[in-house]
Amino acid sequence: MTAAGLALIAVGVRGVVTDLDAAAWLAWFAGAAILHDGVLVPVVLAAGLATRRLPAASRRVVHAALITAACTTAVALPLVLGRGRRADEPSRLPLPYDRNLAIVLAAITVAAAAAIAARAIAARRQGRSRPADRGRT
Amino acid sequence: MVRRPALVRPRPPAVLTSLPARFSSRLHDERVAAWLGMALGVSFLSAFATGLISHFMQHPPAWAQWPSRPVNLYRVSQGVHVIGGLATVPLLLAKLWTVYPKLWQWPPVRSAAHGLRRLAVFALVGGALFQFVTGVLNIAYWYAFPFLFTTAHYWTAYIVIGALLVHAADQWPKARRTVMTRPQDAVGRRAFLLTVAGAGGVIAATTAGEAFTPLARLAVLAPRRPGTGPQGLPVNRSAAAAGVTAPARDPGWRLTVTGRVARELTLSLDDLRALPQHTARLPIACVEGWSADGAWRGVRLRDLLAMAGAPAGARVRIESLQRGGIYRTSQVAPPHWRDPLTLLALGLNGEPLHLDHGYPCRLIAPNRPGVMQTKWVHRVVVE
Numbered sequence: 001m002t003a004a005g006l007a008l009i010a011v012g013v014r015g016v017v018t019d020l021d022a023a024a025w026l027a028w029f030a031g032a033a034i035l036h037d038g039v040l041v042p043v044v045l046a047a048g049l050a051t052r053r054l055p056a057a058s059r060r061v062v063h064a065a066l067i068t069a070a071c072t073t074a075v076a077l078p079l080v081l082g083r084g085r086r087a088d089e090p091s092r093l094p095l096p097y098d099r100n101l102a103i104v105l106a107a108i109t110v111a112a113a114a115a116i117a118a119r120a121i122a123a124r125r126q127g128r129s130r131p132a133d134r135g136r137t
Numbered sequence: 138m139v140r141r142p143a144l145v146r147p148r149p150p151a152v153l154t155s156l157p158a159r160f161s162s163r164l165h166d167e168r169v170a171a172w173l174g175m176a177l178g179v180s181f182l183s184a185f186a187t188g189l190i191s192h193f194m195q196h197p198p199a200w201a202q203w204p205s206r207p208v209n210l211y212r213v214s215q216g217v218h219v220i221g222g223l224a225t226v227p228l229l230l231a232k233l234w235t236v237y238p239k240l241w242q243w244p245p246v247r248s249a250a251h252g253l254r255r256l257a258v259f260a261l262v263g264g265a266l267f268q269f270v271t272g273v274l275n276i277a278y279w280y281a282f283p284f285l286f287t288t289a290h291y292w293t294a295y296i297v298i299g300a301l302l303v304h305a306a307d308q309w310p311k312a313r314r315t316v317m318t319r320p321q322d323a324v325g326r327r328a329f330l331l332t333v334a335g336a337g338g339v340i341a342a343t344t345a346g347e348a349f350t351p352l353a354r355l356a357v358l359a360p361r362r363p364g365t366g367p368q369g370l371p372v373n374r375s376a377a378a379a380g381v382t383a384p385a386r387d388p389g390w391r392l393t394v395t396g397r398v399a400r401e402l403t404l405s406l407d408d409l410r411a412l413p414q415h416t417a418r419l420p421i422a423c424v425e426g427w428s429a430d431g432a433w434r435g436v437r438l439r440d441l442l443a444m445a446g447a448p449a450g451a452r453v454r455i456e457s458l459q460r461g462g463i464y465r466t467s468q469v470a471p472p473h474w475r476d477p478l479t480l481l482a483l484g485l486n487g488e489p490l491h492l493d494h495g496y497p498c499r500l501i502a503p504n505r506p507g508v509m510q511t512k513w514v515h516r517v518v519v520e
Contacts, residue, residue: 002306005303006299015295036233067333094361103357
Protein backbone atom coordinates (compact mmCIF):
# COMPACT_ATOMS: atom_id res chain seq x y z
CA MET A 1 0.00 0.00 0.00
CA THR A 2 2.88 2.36 0.82
CA ALA A 3 4.50 1.65 -2.56
CA ALA A 4 1.22 2.27 -4.39
CA GLY A 5 0.77 5.49 -2.43
CA LEU A 6 4.25 6.74 -3.29
CA ALA A 7 3.66 5.90 -6.95
CA LEU A 8 0.40 7.92 -6.97
CA ILE A 9 2.17 10.86 -5.32
CA ALA A 10 4.83 10.67 -8.06
CA VAL A 11 2.12 10.67 -10.76
CA GLY A 12 0.52 13.75 -9.19
CA VAL A 13 3.78 15.65 -8.76
CA ARG A 14 4.77 14.89 -12.36
CA GLY A 15 1.41 16.21 -13.56
CA VAL A 16 1.75 19.38 -11.49
CA VAL A 17 5.26 20.05 -12.77
CA THR A 18 4.43 19.42 -16.44
CA ASP A 19 0.91 20.94 -16.68
CA LEU A 20 0.91 23.77 -14.15
CA ASP A 21 2.87 26.75 -12.90
CA ALA A 22 4.42 24.67 -10.13
CA ALA A 23 5.51 27.69 -8.03
CA ALA A 24 1.98 29.13 -7.96
CA TRP A 25 0.56 25.69 -7.18
CA LEU A 26 3.07 25.19 -4.35
CA ALA A 27 2.24 28.59 -2.89
CA TRP A 28 -1.43 27.56 -2.60
CA PHE A 29 -0.59 24.05 -1.45
CA ALA A 30 1.78 25.08 1.34
CA GLY A 31 -0.08 28.33 1.96
CA ALA A 32 -3.29 26.47 2.76
CA ALA A 33 -1.49 24.28 5.31
CA ILE A 34 0.38 27.22 6.89
CA LEU A 35 -2.73 29.41 7.18
CA HIS A 36 -4.69 26.49 8.62
CA ASP A 37 -2.04 25.55 11.19
CA GLY A 38 -0.89 29.08 11.94
CA VAL A 39 -4.16 31.04 11.94
CA LEU A 40 -7.31 28.91 11.83
CA VAL A 41 -6.46 26.36 14.53
CA PRO A 42 -5.09 28.97 16.97
CA VAL A 43 -8.34 30.94 16.54
CA VAL A 44 -10.33 27.76 17.27
CA LEU A 45 -8.18 27.03 20.33
CA ALA A 46 -8.69 30.59 21.57
CA ALA A 47 -12.46 30.17 21.12
CA GLY A 48 -12.24 26.95 23.12
CA LEU A 49 -10.44 28.78 25.94
CA ALA A 50 -13.04 31.54 25.87
CA THR A 51 -15.82 29.02 26.55
CA ARG A 52 -14.06 27.54 29.58
CA ARG A 53 -16.04 29.62 32.07
CA LEU A 54 -19.37 28.28 30.85
CA PRO A 55 -21.04 25.64 33.03
CA ALA A 56 -20.09 22.15 31.86
CA ALA A 57 -23.65 21.22 30.90
CA SER A 58 -24.05 24.01 28.36
CA ARG A 59 -20.44 24.09 27.21
CA ARG A 60 -20.81 21.07 24.96
CA VAL A 61 -23.90 22.49 23.31
CA VAL A 62 -22.11 25.80 22.75
CA HIS A 63 -19.14 23.95 21.24
CA ALA A 64 -21.44 21.99 18.92
CA ALA A 65 -23.18 25.19 17.83
CA LEU A 66 -19.87 27.00 17.26
CA ILE A 67 -18.44 24.11 15.22
CA THR A 68 -21.55 23.88 13.04
CA ALA A 69 -21.81 27.65 12.58
CA ALA A 70 -18.11 28.05 11.75
CA CYS A 71 -18.05 25.21 9.20
CA THR A 72 -21.22 26.44 7.50
CA THR A 73 -19.81 29.97 7.35
CA ALA A 74 -16.50 28.73 5.90
CA VAL A 75 -18.27 26.94 3.05
CA ALA A 76 -20.74 29.80 2.41
CA LEU A 77 -18.24 32.68 2.64
CA PRO A 78 -17.34 32.78 -1.11
CA LEU A 79 -21.07 32.98 -1.89
CA VAL A 80 -21.64 35.78 0.62
CA LEU A 81 -18.68 37.75 -0.77
CA GLY A 82 -20.17 37.18 -4.25
CA ARG A 83 -16.94 37.73 -6.18
CA GLY A 84 -18.16 35.30 -8.84
CA ARG A 85 -21.31 37.28 -9.74
CA ARG A 86 -21.71 38.38 -13.36
CA ALA A 87 -24.31 40.84 -14.64
CA ASP A 88 -24.97 38.83 -17.82
CA GLU A 89 -25.55 35.55 -15.93
CA PRO A 90 -28.11 36.30 -13.21
CA SER A 91 -28.78 32.58 -12.56
CA ARG A 92 -25.25 32.31 -11.17
CA LEU A 93 -25.24 33.01 -7.38
CA PRO A 94 -28.91 34.08 -7.58
CA LEU A 95 -29.74 34.19 -3.85
CA PRO A 96 -29.21 36.78 -1.08
CA TYR A 97 -26.51 34.71 0.61
CA ASP A 98 -25.74 37.19 3.40
CA ARG A 99 -29.37 37.04 4.56
CA ASN A 100 -29.54 33.26 4.08
CA LEU A 101 -26.37 32.66 6.09
CA ALA A 102 -27.75 34.91 8.85
CA ILE A 103 -30.93 32.81 8.91
CA VAL A 104 -28.98 29.53 9.10
CA LEU A 105 -26.76 30.90 11.90
CA ALA A 106 -29.85 32.14 13.75
CA ALA A 107 -31.44 28.69 13.42
CA ILE A 108 -28.29 27.08 14.86
CA THR A 109 -28.34 29.57 17.75
CA VAL A 110 -32.02 28.90 18.47
CA ALA A 111 -31.44 25.13 18.36
CA ALA A 112 -28.53 25.45 20.79
CA ALA A 113 -30.52 27.67 23.15
CA ALA A 114 -33.41 25.20 23.05
CA ALA A 115 -31.05 22.30 23.81
CA ILE A 116 -29.55 24.16 26.79
CA ALA A 117 -33.03 25.06 28.10
CA ALA A 118 -34.26 21.48 27.66
CA ARG A 119 -31.28 20.15 29.58
CA ALA A 120 -31.79 22.67 32.37
CA ILE A 121 -35.49 21.78 32.68
CA ALA A 122 -34.75 18.05 32.63
CA ALA A 123 -32.07 18.47 35.28
CA ARG A 124 -34.42 20.50 37.52
CA ARG A 125 -37.25 17.96 37.12
CA GLN A 126 -34.93 15.11 37.93
CA GLY A 127 -33.78 16.99 41.00
CA ARG A 128 -37.38 17.58 42.16
CA SER A 129 -38.71 14.07 41.53
CA ARG A 130 -35.83 12.33 43.23
CA PRO A 131 -35.02 14.40 46.31
CA ALA A 132 -32.91 11.55 47.69
CA ASP A 133 -30.47 12.14 44.88
CA ARG A 134 -29.94 15.75 45.86
CA GLY A 135 -26.42 16.64 46.70
CA ARG A 136 -25.10 13.46 45.24
CA THR A 137 -23.74 15.04 42.09
CA MET B 138 42.41 22.98 26.23
CA VAL B 139 39.05 21.58 27.24
CA ARG B 140 37.04 19.76 24.59
CA ARG B 141 33.31 19.90 24.91
CA PRO B 142 31.75 16.45 24.73
CA ALA B 143 30.13 16.10 21.31
CA LEU B 144 26.82 14.81 22.64
CA VAL B 145 25.89 17.78 24.81
CA ARG B 146 23.78 20.21 22.85
CA PRO B 147 22.07 23.33 24.10
CA ARG B 148 18.72 22.23 25.44
CA PRO B 149 15.69 23.72 23.64
CA PRO B 150 13.40 25.87 25.77
CA ALA B 151 10.77 23.92 27.67
CA VAL B 152 7.97 25.85 25.94
CA LEU B 153 8.87 24.01 22.74
CA THR B 154 9.49 20.53 24.09
CA SER B 155 6.38 20.44 26.28
CA LEU B 156 3.95 22.07 23.86
CA PRO B 157 1.90 18.97 22.90
CA ALA B 158 1.21 18.23 26.57
CA ARG B 159 -0.38 21.65 27.04
CA PHE B 160 -3.45 20.86 24.91
CA SER B 161 -5.95 20.10 27.64
CA SER B 162 -8.94 18.71 25.71
CA ARG B 163 -9.12 14.93 25.97
CA LEU B 164 -10.53 14.81 22.43
CA HIS B 165 -6.99 15.21 21.04
CA ASP B 166 -6.90 11.45 21.15
CA GLU B 167 -6.07 8.41 19.09
CA ARG B 168 -9.61 7.01 18.97
CA VAL B 169 -11.17 10.29 17.82
CA ALA B 170 -8.45 10.71 15.20
CA ALA B 171 -8.93 7.13 13.99
CA TRP B 172 -12.73 7.36 13.64
CA LEU B 173 -12.48 10.69 11.82
CA GLY B 174 -9.66 9.29 9.69
CA MET B 175 -11.68 6.28 8.62
CA ALA B 176 -14.65 8.46 7.68
CA LEU B 177 -12.33 10.78 5.75
CA GLY B 178 -10.82 7.80 3.96
CA VAL B 179 -14.24 6.75 2.71
CA SER B 180 -15.13 10.30 1.72
CA PHE B 181 -11.82 10.95 -0.09
CA LEU B 182 -12.02 7.67 -2.01
CA SER B 183 -15.58 8.53 -3.06
CA ALA B 184 -14.45 12.00 -4.19
CA PHE B 185 -11.52 10.45 -6.09
CA ALA B 186 -13.71 7.89 -7.85
CA THR B 187 -16.41 10.39 -8.83
CA GLY B 188 -13.72 12.90 -9.81
CA LEU B 189 -12.09 10.37 -12.12
CA ILE B 190 -15.48 9.58 -13.67
CA SER B 191 -15.95 13.26 -14.44
CA HIS B 192 -12.41 13.64 -15.76
CA PHE B 193 -12.51 10.62 -18.05
CA MET B 194 -16.00 11.45 -19.31
CA GLN B 195 -14.55 14.73 -20.56
CA HIS B 196 -11.22 13.27 -21.71
CA PRO B 197 -12.05 9.70 -22.71
CA PRO B 198 -9.09 7.44 -23.44
CA ALA B 199 -9.24 5.90 -26.92
CA TRP B 200 -10.13 2.42 -25.61
CA ALA B 201 -13.01 3.51 -23.40
CA GLN B 202 -16.60 4.32 -24.33
CA TRP B 203 -19.02 5.75 -21.82
CA PRO B 204 -22.57 4.46 -21.90
CA SER B 205 -25.35 6.95 -22.55
CA ARG B 206 -27.47 5.35 -19.83
CA PRO B 207 -28.50 5.56 -17.06
CA VAL B 208 -29.57 9.08 -17.96
CA ASN B 209 -28.77 10.50 -14.52
CA LEU B 210 -25.51 8.64 -13.82
CA TYR B 211 -23.27 11.69 -14.28
CA ARG B 212 -25.73 13.89 -12.45
CA VAL B 213 -25.60 11.61 -9.40
CA SER B 214 -21.87 11.00 -9.51
CA GLN B 215 -21.01 14.70 -9.79
CA GLY B 216 -23.61 15.61 -7.17
CA VAL B 217 -21.97 13.14 -4.78
CA HIS B 218 -18.56 14.61 -5.64
CA VAL B 219 -19.49 18.22 -4.90
CA ILE B 220 -22.13 17.94 -2.16
CA GLY B 221 -20.20 15.09 -0.51
CA GLY B 222 -17.04 17.16 -0.68
CA LEU B 223 -18.73 20.16 0.94
CA ALA B 224 -20.16 17.96 3.71
CA THR B 225 -16.65 16.61 4.36
CA VAL B 226 -15.28 20.04 5.31
CA PRO B 227 -16.19 19.65 9.03
CA LEU B 228 -14.69 16.15 9.06
CA LEU B 229 -11.37 17.36 7.72
CA LEU B 230 -11.20 20.37 10.03
CA ALA B 231 -12.13 18.22 13.05
CA LYS B 232 -9.49 15.64 12.17
CA LEU B 233 -6.78 18.28 11.79
CA TRP B 234 -7.79 19.89 15.09
CA THR B 235 -7.67 16.49 16.81
CA VAL B 236 -4.12 15.73 15.70
CA TYR B 237 -2.90 19.34 15.94
CA PRO B 238 -0.71 18.73 19.06
CA LYS B 239 1.35 16.28 16.98
CA LEU B 240 2.37 19.15 14.74
CA TRP B 241 4.47 20.46 17.66
CA GLN B 242 6.05 17.15 18.69
CA TRP B 243 9.62 17.39 19.93
CA PRO B 244 12.06 16.61 18.41
CA PRO B 245 10.36 17.50 15.12
CA VAL B 246 12.22 14.73 13.29
CA ARG B 247 13.47 11.65 15.13
CA SER B 248 14.88 9.69 12.22
CA ALA B 249 14.96 9.62 8.44
CA ALA B 250 11.91 7.31 8.33
CA HIS B 251 10.03 9.55 10.78
CA GLY B 252 10.91 12.56 8.66
CA LEU B 253 9.57 10.88 5.52
CA ARG B 254 6.39 9.93 7.34
CA ARG B 255 5.88 13.53 8.41
CA LEU B 256 6.50 14.66 4.84
CA ALA B 257 3.74 12.31 3.65
CA VAL B 258 1.43 13.79 6.30
CA PHE B 259 2.29 17.27 5.02
CA ALA B 260 1.41 16.13 1.48
CA LEU B 261 -1.90 14.79 2.78
CA VAL B 262 -2.77 17.90 4.83
CA GLY B 263 -1.61 20.42 2.22
CA GLY B 264 -3.25 18.48 -0.58
CA ALA B 265 -6.55 17.99 1.23
CA LEU B 266 -6.79 21.68 2.18
CA PHE B 267 -5.80 22.64 -1.38
CA GLN B 268 -8.61 20.50 -2.84
CA PHE B 269 -11.20 21.91 -0.46
CA VAL B 270 -10.19 25.55 -0.81
CA THR B 271 -9.96 25.50 -4.61
CA GLY B 272 -13.12 23.38 -4.90
CA VAL B 273 -15.21 25.68 -2.70
CA LEU B 274 -13.92 28.77 -4.53
CA ASN B 275 -14.49 27.18 -7.93
CA ILE B 276 -18.17 26.37 -7.40
CA ALA B 277 -18.62 29.99 -6.26
CA TYR B 278 -17.01 31.12 -9.57
CA TRP B 279 -14.27 32.94 -7.63
CA TYR B 280 -11.15 32.18 -9.65
CA ALA B 281 -8.69 33.65 -7.15
CA PHE B 282 -5.96 31.14 -8.01
CA PRO B 283 -3.47 31.70 -10.84
CA PHE B 284 -3.89 28.25 -12.41
CA LEU B 285 -6.57 26.28 -14.25
CA PHE B 286 -8.83 24.74 -11.62
CA THR B 287 -9.54 21.44 -13.37
CA THR B 288 -5.87 20.68 -14.07
CA ALA B 289 -4.76 21.57 -10.55
CA HIS B 290 -7.65 19.73 -8.87
CA TYR B 291 -7.01 16.65 -11.02
CA TRP B 292 -3.27 16.27 -10.40
CA THR B 293 -3.47 17.21 -6.73
CA ALA B 294 -6.04 14.43 -6.28
CA TYR B 295 -3.35 11.84 -7.07
CA ILE B 296 -1.05 13.38 -4.47
CA VAL B 297 -3.82 13.36 -1.84
CA ILE B 298 -4.89 9.76 -2.51
CA GLY B 299 -1.25 8.60 -2.67
CA ALA B 300 -0.46 10.30 0.64
CA LEU B 301 -3.69 8.87 2.06
CA LEU B 302 -2.59 5.33 1.20
CA VAL B 303 0.85 5.90 2.77
CA HIS B 304 -0.78 7.36 5.89
CA ALA B 305 -3.40 4.60 6.13
CA ALA B 306 -0.73 1.88 5.87
CA ASP B 307 1.22 3.66 8.61
CA GLN B 308 -1.78 4.13 10.94
CA TRP B 309 -3.47 0.76 10.32
CA PRO B 310 -2.73 -0.68 13.79
CA LYS B 311 -4.31 2.36 15.48
CA ALA B 312 -7.44 2.12 13.35
CA ARG B 313 -7.64 -1.58 14.11
CA ARG B 314 -7.25 -0.98 17.83
CA THR B 315 -9.96 1.68 17.70
CA VAL B 316 -12.46 -0.58 15.95
CA MET B 317 -11.68 -3.76 17.89
CA THR B 318 -11.56 -2.42 21.45
CA ARG B 319 -14.00 -0.64 23.74
CA PRO B 320 -12.76 2.54 25.41
CA GLN B 321 -12.37 2.24 29.18
CA ASP B 322 -12.53 5.96 29.86
CA ALA B 323 -15.34 8.47 29.91
CA VAL B 324 -14.15 10.85 27.19
CA GLY B 325 -17.16 12.32 25.34
CA ARG B 326 -16.09 11.16 21.90
CA ARG B 327 -19.54 10.24 20.66
CA ALA B 328 -20.94 13.74 21.23
CA PHE B 329 -17.99 15.27 19.39
CA LEU B 330 -18.22 12.88 16.44
CA LEU B 331 -21.99 13.43 16.23
CA THR B 332 -21.42 17.19 16.24
CA VAL B 333 -19.01 16.86 13.32
CA ALA B 334 -21.50 14.68 11.44
CA GLY B 335 -24.25 17.18 12.24
CA ALA B 336 -22.18 20.08 10.86
CA GLY B 337 -21.67 18.10 7.65
CA GLY B 338 -25.40 17.42 7.60
CA VAL B 339 -26.26 21.13 7.87
CA ILE B 340 -23.93 21.91 4.95
CA ALA B 341 -25.39 19.07 2.86
CA ALA B 342 -28.97 20.09 3.70
CA THR B 343 -28.42 23.72 2.66
CA THR B 344 -26.71 22.81 -0.63
CA ALA B 345 -28.01 19.44 -1.89
CA GLY B 346 -31.11 21.03 -3.44
CA GLU B 347 -28.99 22.47 -6.26
CA ALA B 348 -28.71 18.91 -7.59
CA PHE B 349 -31.71 17.20 -5.98
CA THR B 350 -34.61 19.38 -7.13
CA PRO B 351 -37.17 18.30 -4.46
CA LEU B 352 -34.90 19.99 -1.88
CA ALA B 353 -34.35 23.11 -4.01
CA ARG B 354 -36.10 25.46 -1.57
CA LEU B 355 -33.81 24.30 1.23
CA ALA B 356 -30.66 25.02 -0.80
CA VAL B 357 -30.23 28.50 0.66
CA LEU B 358 -26.42 28.31 0.57
CA ALA B 359 -25.98 26.73 -2.88
CA PRO B 360 -24.54 28.66 -5.83
CA ARG B 361 -27.47 27.58 -8.03
CA ARG B 362 -31.21 27.20 -7.68
CA PRO B 363 -33.07 24.84 -10.03
CA GLY B 364 -35.90 26.76 -11.65
CA THR B 365 -33.97 30.05 -11.58
CA GLY B 366 -32.77 31.17 -14.99
CA PRO B 367 -34.13 31.74 -18.47
CA GLN B 368 -36.94 29.24 -19.20
CA GLY B 369 -36.60 27.90 -15.67
CA LEU B 370 -33.08 26.54 -16.07
CA PRO B 371 -29.76 27.98 -14.81
CA VAL B 372 -27.16 29.13 -17.34
CA ASN B 373 -23.42 28.72 -16.97
CA ARG B 374 -22.24 30.80 -19.91
CA SER B 375 -24.38 33.47 -21.49
CA ALA B 376 -24.38 34.28 -25.20
CA ALA B 377 -22.88 37.68 -24.37
CA ALA B 378 -20.02 36.09 -22.39
CA ALA B 379 -19.38 33.63 -25.21
CA GLY B 380 -19.43 36.45 -27.80
CA VAL B 381 -22.02 34.76 -30.02
CA THR B 382 -25.02 37.10 -29.73
CA ALA B 383 -24.77 38.43 -33.30
CA PRO B 384 -23.95 35.18 -35.20
CA ALA B 385 -26.59 33.24 -33.23
CA ARG B 386 -29.31 35.77 -34.15
CA ASP B 387 -28.20 36.00 -37.78
CA PRO B 388 -31.05 34.81 -40.07
CA GLY B 389 -28.34 33.47 -42.39
CA TRP B 390 -27.40 30.87 -39.74
CA ARG B 391 -27.14 27.34 -41.18
CA LEU B 392 -26.36 23.99 -39.64
CA THR B 393 -23.93 21.96 -41.71
CA VAL B 394 -23.34 18.23 -41.35
CA THR B 395 -19.99 17.44 -42.89
CA GLY B 396 -16.87 15.28 -42.68
CA ARG B 397 -16.98 11.54 -43.40
CA VAL B 398 -20.55 11.57 -44.73
CA ALA B 399 -22.22 10.32 -47.94
CA ARG B 400 -24.15 13.60 -48.40
CA GLU B 401 -23.24 16.94 -46.84
CA LEU B 402 -26.25 18.72 -45.36
CA THR B 403 -26.85 22.43 -44.99
CA LEU B 404 -30.01 23.20 -43.07
CA SER B 405 -31.71 26.44 -42.06
CA LEU B 406 -33.64 26.73 -38.82
CA ASP B 407 -36.91 26.22 -40.77
CA ASP B 408 -35.45 23.10 -42.43
CA LEU B 409 -34.65 21.71 -38.96
CA ARG B 410 -38.15 22.55 -37.69
CA ALA B 411 -39.62 20.67 -40.67
CA LEU B 412 -37.85 17.44 -39.62
CA PRO B 413 -39.51 15.01 -37.16
CA GLN B 414 -39.42 16.62 -33.69
CA HIS B 415 -38.93 14.66 -30.48
CA THR B 416 -39.10 15.58 -26.81
CA ALA B 417 -36.59 14.37 -24.21
CA ARG B 418 -36.62 15.15 -20.51
CA LEU B 419 -32.92 15.43 -19.67
CA PRO B 420 -30.84 17.20 -17.04
CA ILE B 421 -28.13 19.76 -17.47
CA ALA B 422 -25.64 18.23 -15.02
CA CYS B 423 -22.84 20.70 -14.46
CA VAL B 424 -19.30 19.78 -13.43
CA GLU B 425 -19.83 22.25 -10.58
CA GLY B 426 -22.34 19.85 -9.04
CA TRP B 427 -25.66 21.55 -9.75
CA SER B 428 -28.15 19.94 -12.07
CA ALA B 429 -31.69 20.58 -13.26
CA ASP B 430 -34.14 18.92 -15.63
CA GLY B 431 -35.53 20.43 -18.79
CA ALA B 432 -38.01 19.25 -21.41
CA TRP B 433 -36.03 19.61 -24.62
CA ARG B 434 -37.55 19.46 -28.10
CA GLY B 435 -35.71 19.07 -31.37
CA VAL B 436 -34.23 16.75 -33.96
CA ARG B 437 -32.61 13.44 -33.03
CA LEU B 438 -28.91 13.57 -33.80
CA ARG B 439 -29.08 10.02 -35.14
CA ASP B 440 -31.83 10.99 -37.63
CA LEU B 441 -29.65 13.81 -38.92
CA LEU B 442 -26.60 11.56 -39.21
CA ALA B 443 -28.68 8.90 -41.00
CA MET B 444 -29.83 11.56 -43.51
CA ALA B 445 -26.20 12.45 -44.13
CA GLY B 446 -25.19 8.78 -44.38
CA ALA B 447 -22.63 8.74 -41.57
CA PRO B 448 -20.90 5.41 -40.77
CA ALA B 449 -22.37 3.65 -37.72
CA GLY B 450 -19.14 3.57 -35.69
CA ALA B 451 -18.05 7.15 -36.37
CA ARG B 452 -17.21 9.70 -33.72
CA VAL B 453 -18.88 13.04 -34.15
CA ARG B 454 -17.59 16.49 -33.29
CA ILE B 455 -20.13 19.20 -32.47
CA GLU B 456 -18.90 22.74 -33.06
CA SER B 457 -20.24 25.94 -31.55
CA LEU B 458 -20.34 29.44 -33.01
CA GLN B 459 -17.95 30.43 -30.21
CA ARG B 460 -14.62 31.67 -31.55
CA GLY B 461 -12.48 30.03 -28.87
CA GLY B 462 -12.46 28.53 -25.39
CA ILE B 463 -11.84 24.95 -24.31
CA TYR B 464 -15.54 24.07 -24.54
CA ARG B 465 -16.09 25.37 -28.11
CA THR B 466 -16.42 21.81 -29.42
CA SER B 467 -17.40 18.47 -27.93
CA GLN B 468 -17.04 14.87 -29.01
CA VAL B 469 -20.03 12.54 -29.29
CA ALA B 470 -19.17 8.84 -29.34
CA PRO B 471 -21.48 6.26 -31.00
CA PRO B 472 -23.29 5.17 -27.78
CA HIS B 473 -24.35 8.78 -27.28
CA TRP B 474 -25.28 9.83 -30.81
CA ARG B 475 -27.18 6.61 -31.46
CA ASP B 476 -29.25 7.14 -28.31
CA PRO B 477 -32.78 8.29 -29.26
CA LEU B 478 -32.69 10.80 -26.38
CA THR B 479 -29.76 12.70 -27.90
CA LEU B 480 -31.16 15.79 -29.61
CA LEU B 481 -30.10 18.88 -31.41
CA ALA B 482 -32.61 20.86 -29.42
CA LEU B 483 -34.49 23.84 -30.84
CA GLY B 484 -36.81 24.33 -27.88
CA LEU B 485 -36.90 24.12 -24.10
CA ASN B 486 -39.87 23.82 -21.73
CA GLY B 487 -42.39 24.63 -24.46
CA GLU B 488 -40.63 27.66 -25.94
CA PRO B 489 -38.03 28.24 -28.64
CA LEU B 490 -34.57 27.91 -27.09
CA HIS B 491 -33.46 31.05 -25.21
CA LEU B 492 -30.35 32.71 -26.60
CA ASP B 493 -28.43 31.88 -23.39
CA HIS B 494 -29.45 28.21 -23.66
CA GLY B 495 -27.94 27.95 -27.13
CA TYR B 496 -30.40 29.41 -29.69
CA PRO B 497 -30.80 28.50 -32.49
CA CYS B 498 -29.68 24.94 -31.79
CA ARG B 499 -27.85 23.06 -29.06
CA LEU B 500 -26.77 19.55 -28.21
CA ILE B 501 -28.49 17.75 -25.34
CA ALA B 502 -27.63 14.14 -24.49
CA PRO B 503 -28.15 11.82 -21.53
CA ASN B 504 -25.44 10.96 -18.95
CA ARG B 505 -23.01 13.69 -19.93
CA PRO B 506 -21.43 16.76 -18.25
CA GLY B 507 -23.02 20.13 -19.00
CA VAL B 508 -19.81 21.53 -20.52
CA MET B 509 -20.17 18.89 -23.26
CA GLN B 510 -23.76 19.88 -24.10
CA THR B 511 -22.49 22.28 -26.74
CA LYS B 512 -24.57 25.40 -27.34
CA TRP B 513 -25.00 27.61 -30.45
CA VAL B 514 -24.17 24.62 -32.67
CA HIS B 515 -23.42 25.36 -36.33
CA ARG B 516 -21.37 22.38 -37.49
CA VAL B 517 -21.62 18.62 -37.00
CA VAL B 518 -18.41 16.97 -38.22
CA VAL B 519 -18.27 13.18 -38.68
CA GLU B 520 -14.71 11.96 -38.01
